[in-house]
Amino acid sequence: MKIRKLLGMMVIAIFAVGFLVACDSDESTENGDTDISEDANGGSEAGAHAFVFKNTGNPFGERMQDGFQEVIEAHGGEAILRSPEQPTVEGQIQIIEQLMAQDVASITIAGNDFDALQPVLERAMDQGIYVISADSAVNPDSRMVHINQANAERIGQVLISGMSEMLGGEGQFAILSATSQAANQNLWIEYMQAQLELPEFAGLELVTIAFGDDLRDVSVSETEALLLSYPDLRGIIAPTTVGIAAASLVITDQDLIGEVYITGLGLPSEMAAFVNNGASPWMYLWNPIEVGNVAAYTVLALTDGEITGSIGDSFEAGDFGTLEVIEDGDGTQIMLGDPFRFDADNIDEWAEVY
Numbered sequence: 001m002k003i004r005k006l007l008g009m010m011v012i013a014i015f016a017v018g019f020l021v022a023c024d025s026d027e028s029t030e031n032g033d034t035d036i037s038e039d040a041n042g043g044s045e046a047g048a049h050a051f052v053f054k055n056t057g058n059p060f061g062e063r064m065q066d067g068f069q070e071v072i073e074a075h076g077g078e079a080i081l082r083s084p085e086q087p088t089v090e091g092q093i094q095i096i097e098q099l100m101a102q103d104v105a106s107i108t109i110a111g112n113d114f115d116a117l118q119p120v121l122e123r124a125m126d127q128g129i130y131v132i133s134a135d136s137a138v139n140p141d142s143r144m145v146h147i148n149q150a151n152a153e154r155i156g157q158v159l160i161s162g163m164s165e166m167l168g169g170e171g172q173f174a175i176l177s178a179t180s181q182a183a184n185q186n187l188w189i190e191y192m193q194a195q196l197e198l199p200e201f202a203g204l205e206l207v208t209i210a211f212g213d214d215l216r217d218v219s220v221s222e223t224e225a226l227l228l229s230y231p232d233l234r235g236i237i238a239p240t241t242v243g244i245a246a247a248s249l250v251i252t253d254q255d256l257i258g259e260v261y262i263t264g265l266g267l268p269s270e271m272a273a274f275v276n277n278g279a280s281p282w283m284y285l286w287n288p289i290e291v292g293n294v295a296a297y298t299v300l301a302l303t304d305g306e307i308t309g310s311i312g313d314s315f316e317a318g319d320f321g322t323l324e325v326i327e328d329g330d331g332t333q334i335m336l337g338d339p340f341r342f343d344a345d346n347i348d349e350w351a352e353v354y
């Protein structure tokens with residue numbers, strides 16, 4: 001009798017575990033959240049440092065997360081790297097809620113929206129989790145400090161003057177951006193538009209702003225649509241690594257090299273072929289691995305109580321030396337360098353690095 005009862009309980013227990021496992025995998029399918037590294041990291045423990053990028057499958061985001069993980073692990077910590085499958089706010093909210101349940105020590109986020117993540121990120125901070133943004137800022141109430149990869153005004157300047165130089169100062173061009181809500185791209189677009197007010201760029205005409213959602217296929221079809229809709233189009237600025245590679249591919253495939261010029265922000269490893277074939281004679285970026293490194297040093301300084309993210313805070317960040325927290329509108333930021341120009345002279349060398 002006793003043995004029967006025991007067996008019965010075991011069967012119930014096995015079913016219960018099976019049910020829980022099934023619920024969990026159903027949930028993650030529904031979420032559309034591909035956990036890109038939790039298994040590999042075993043990243044599920046309290047006290048870990050999480051980096052949430054915009055979406056999976058973006059090599060720029062992966063390089064940034066690699067840089068983050070490298071520094072966290074070198075300091076004996078655990079990194080959790082997460083991204084929703086699609087670059088949506090909803091996907092990021094679900095991940096943040098899961099990270100709150102895991103009781104992580106910090107969350108670094110590249111936001112899919114400037115304002116919409118505020119409620120969930122405020123709840124995370126109320127719970128004692130240190131929250132910062134990197135790459136794509138969330139609003140100052142949603143984070144303690146932002147890691148700014150490069151000065152946004154300078155990005156606007158180099159992109160417009162780069163396009164102008166390619167077109168000899170005259171002609172129609174379009175912007176092919178990421179998602180319409182991406183805080184980083186939207187800020188850079190504002191600065192590009194401000195540049196276009198200057199008399200030296202009076203010959204340039206911005207015909208439209210298209211959104212490829214930081215997805216390769218959408219960016220390809222948006223580029224094709226631009227070429228059809230604007231037969232006199234002479235250039236495209238894509239301030240996204242996904243968009244610029246997709247646009248350059250279309251120009252190459254359609255034999256339009258030398259007729260339509262592409263520039264923007266590109267990952268050298270993805271753009272070397274297109275810089276060398278002339279589809280994109282030159283383009284710009286910064287080192288995403290370093291952005292991730294600096295984000296990691298920042299969350300370590302926050303969780304160690306060395307800084308609070310206030311103006312004037314400073315801390316030691318390995319090879320980066322002393323970093324300082326400076327003003328950023330109503331919030332604060334840590335500013336990295338200027339955008340760097342890649343052309344046929346240096347692209348192959350950098351393609352090996354990132």
Ligand code: RAM
Pocket residue numbers: 054058060061110135136178182184214239240241242265266
């Ligand atoms: C894409 C992403 C990322 C941005 C780069 C330039 O990979 O939108 O957020 O910083 O482009």
